[in-house]
Amino acid sequence: MSGFQLTVNGVVRRVDDALAGESLLYVLRERLGLPGAKNACEQGECGSCSVLLDGELVCACLELGAAAADCEVVTVEGLAPAASEPADGLLTDVQRAMVEAGGVQCGFCTPGFVVAIHQLLAREADPAPLQVREALAGNLCRCTGYGRIVDAIERVVVDRRVPLPANGRSEDSLS
Amino acid sequence: MTVLTPTRLDDALRALAEDPSTTILAGGTDLMVGVNAGARRPERVLSLRRVEELRSWRRDGDDLVIGAGTTYATLLHSELRELAPGLAQAARTVGSPQIRNTGTVGGNIGTASPAGDTLPVLAALDARVELVSASGRRTIALDHFLVGPKMTSLSPGELVAAVRIPVASGPQEYLKIGVRNAMVIAVASCALVVDPTRQRVTCALGSVGPVPIRDRRTEAWLSSQVDWRVGRVRSASVAERFGMHMASAARAIDDHRAPAGYRRHAVAVLARRAVERALT
Numbered sequence: 001m002s003g004f005q006l007t008v009n010g011v012v013r014r015v016d017d018a019l020a021g022e023s024l025l026y027v028l029r030e031r032l033g034l035p036g037a038k039n040a041c042e043q044g045e046c047g048s049c050s051v052l053l054d055g056e057l058v059c060a061c062l063e064l065g066a067a068a069a070d071c072e073v074v075t076v077e078g079l080a081p082a083a084s085e086p087a088d089g090l091l092t093d094v095q096r097a098m099v100e101a102g103g104v105q106c107g108f109c110t111p112g113f114v115v116a117i118h119q120l121l122a123r124e125a126d127p128a129p130l131q132v133r134e135a136l137a138g139n140l141c142r143c144t145g146y147g148r149i150v151d152a153i154e155r156v157v158v159d160r161r162v163p164l165p166a167n168g169r170s171e172d173s174l175s
Numbered sequence: 176m177t178v179l180t181p182t183r184l185d186d187a188l189r190a191l192a193e194d195p196s197t198t199i200l201a202g203g204t205d206l207m208v209g210v211n212a213g214a215r216r217p218e219r220v221l222s223l224r225r226v227e228e229l230r231s232w233r234r235d236g237d238d239l240v241i242g243a244g245t246t247y248a249t250l251l252h253s254e255l256r257e258l259a260p261g262l263a264q265a266a267r268t269v270g271s272p273q274i275r276n277t278g279t280v281g282g283n284i285g286t287a288s289p290a291g292d293t294l295p296v297l298a299a300l301d302a303r304v305e306l307v308s309a310s311g312r313r314t315i316a317l318d319h320f321l322v323g324p325k326m327t328s329l330s331p332g333e334l335v336a337a338v339r340i341p342v343a344s345g346p347q348e349y350l351k352i353g354v355r356n357a358m359v360i361a362v363a364s365c366a367l368v369v370d371p372t373r374q375r376v377t378c379a380l381g382s383v384g385p386v387p388i389r390d391r392r393t394e395a396w397l398s399s400q401v402d403w404r405v406g407r408v409r410s411a412s413v414a415e416r417f418g419m420h421m422a423s424a425a426r427a428i429d430d431h432r433a434p435a436g437y438r439r440h441a442v443a444v445l446a447r448r449a450v451e452r453a454l455t
Binding site for chain 2: 043044053058063070135
């Protein structure tokens, strides 16, 4: 079949070698060199393949790649500050909080959670506990028991409320 | 496999008329599970994602006409939340945020699963389904469209275009029970719609029959037990008795998810709670 194009992390990408039945997840991982989204259940149940499609959180495994033509996709690789490669080690505040709070064990669910958490906090800066749980209901973790993932989110919510100046000290702590 | 991605409904219908065996792809939350597992290998797929006309909804007097491509997220987060609260509650129970952003009400209707979450609400609302093909449009009562488990009276070349329901005039409830709080198929479900303008309560059950189940005698009895001046049932025992009546109306089966007896018990509880929430 003829190829298609879609915008991924702000860059227009051409896909010519995909087979028509490939999911967006497969296209991202195997055709576009973006293995951040993970293929665990491929049924839309675990959320490890979560990406943003035209601004909405979806499971990439349930999207037919060719049907995502001309759409805008954001993957976990696209969340880090602009002008950085993942290898530079620059992390978003959510990623850093997940690491520091102990919300990452095997790491397989982590990219999906990171995308879902970014989307949650973009829509609601101070979500109530039930809102957090409902927003993450589509992301499963078999390692952490979720407690430290929730802790990580709380850290981010607090840190985003009080932005630190460049010297890392909050204004309240001037001595 | 060929994948077509039209942006206009007439192009979609023409493509479907060329080959009525074409597989329709709306949200994909059912179809893609089968494709990923290799169980479904459609030759030709018609994606409706970009057909804006199917993804919109409008108010038409006292009716809502909800496009088949309307996602569960839209049912839950747009003004439809107030205009169709029963559908919003049902949408909230479907899957996860990821599924809700993609799955559509037209897909729920077209798939016609006995457990489809919007179906009991639509049944209790006496919904009408608008079908469209290259040769025209027709409207059919949901009751006549859903003919069996995963069976509809859709003709070759037809698409579900929209579903028509009345704007809510009173409380609506949707209750569902399953093995977890999210990402789970209904083991039993119950939709209750209170219409003070007609002094009528309707109720439909899901997952306890091949299609949503109504019991019009029990509905009439419940409607007669409501003091319509205040929108509350006249006595404390009405809710529980309603639950028991609806449980007898259920045509539950034993399956790998639950035995029939549990489903009947669950219906009694859900129907009682629905009345307690809406009419006490």
